[in-house]
Amino acid sequence: MTESLKIDYQVCEELGRGQFGIIYRCFSVFSGRSFACKSIDKRLLCDSTDRECIEKEPKILHILGGNANVVQIHRLYEDDDSLHMVIDLCDGPDLYDRISNHVGVFSEPEAASIFIPLMQSVSHCHRLGIAHRDIKPENVLFDSTGKLMLADFGSAEWFGMNESGTMTGVVGTPYYVAPEVLLGREYNEKVDVWSAGVILYILLAGSPPFHGETPVETFQAVLRGNLRFPLRIFSSVSPEAKDLLRKMLCKDASRRLSAEQVLRHPWVTSVRQT
Structure with a gap:
């Protein structure tokens, strides 16, 4: 030391x-x-x-x-x-542990209590020209009071440092990485919105939207981007929540919501009021 x-x-x-x-x-x-x-x-x-x-x-x-x-x-x-x-010391269970130890899926208010502060942290990063690039449950921490904190910025990048506002480099984690990253193209900060959308889907469904038996199969599923809402799981999920997921897990990044737009989505604003 x-x-x-x-x-x-x-x-x-x-x-x-x-x-x-x-x-x-x-x-x-x-x-x-x-x-x-x-x-x-x-x-x-x-x-x-x-x-x-x-x-x-x-x-x-x-x-x-x-x-x-x-x-x-x-x-x-x-x-x-x-x-x-x-x-900061975050000695509460991380989001991965919370999901693993949770009985059943999260209700929409429960999911929102995690998702909204997560998106507020993402929005803050993007306003300052920084993309996290590895948002996943293991990097979503909680302190002893239960306050959420986004952590581990080892893969983060200053997209605001160049004129195009784009980044390159294959970084991220299977299940959560955006398709444009896997394609090796230039991409923007909306890769974080995709990753946060995967987390919201997991909270509401109990499983990731794109997965396979191996990392390669998972990457192939991400690239296909075939977003589904199985009736047995999503029958009690509101249309507003599913609409938000569609707009966050949109393969076309130009049509994908920004972090600020996510926070203004009707599902987020309505859950905040309940």
């Missing part, structure tokens, strides 16, 4: 780990407040692309600071071998 980090924070137990690093619980020795510390071993980075992603994430989190539904970065420490980001 970087010496200056150990002066400011007491690092405690491990909370999880990823490809390049480990997340620990920590607390400030000055305030006693609890945080998470994302510690990345730079010696494990395979190439310049990995290093660029690691260096980009704290910069993006600084830009996105101030939104209640985006994980905040509080301090950054770096030495020759490692990088440590002190971020």
Whole structure:
């Protein structure tokens, strides 16, 4: 651990780990407040692309600071071998665990209570010219009060940094990745809207809209984009919810809703009022 980090924070137990690093619980020795510390071993980075992603994430989190539904970065420490980001502690079950442990499907109000703050965080990112590019339940976290926070911006990109506002690169996760990403074309921030639409579908149906036995079969299903609403599952789902799903999971990105348009959709506005 970087010496200056150990002066400011007491690092405690491990909370999880990823490809390049480990997340620990920590607390400030000055305030006693609890945080998470994302510690990345730079010696494990395979190439310049990995290093660029690691260096980009704290910069993006600084830009996105101030939104209640985006994980905040509080301090950054770096030495020759490692990088440590002190971020908000989200010690509640993530959305993947919530879905896995939920009995049956989510009601529309239950789904909306998760979906709306998720879309508010996505809209905030897009207004600042940033696309997350890997929205999935594992990256939708909750703190001890149950507040939703979008996390893990390692695949994020500044689409606002170029004139076209487009991006390239195959990133994302099976089930959630948008078809235009898989096609290797230039794409825009609406890839996040597609991914959030997949999450909404899963909340209401209990299964993803596009899937296969293998990642390749799943990608093929995504590329076909044959969106269905099986009657046995969707018979009690409102027409407004299905209309929103159609407009988020639209293969033609030019016709797909933006994040702001999603938040103005009748299903979202009507659920907010109930």
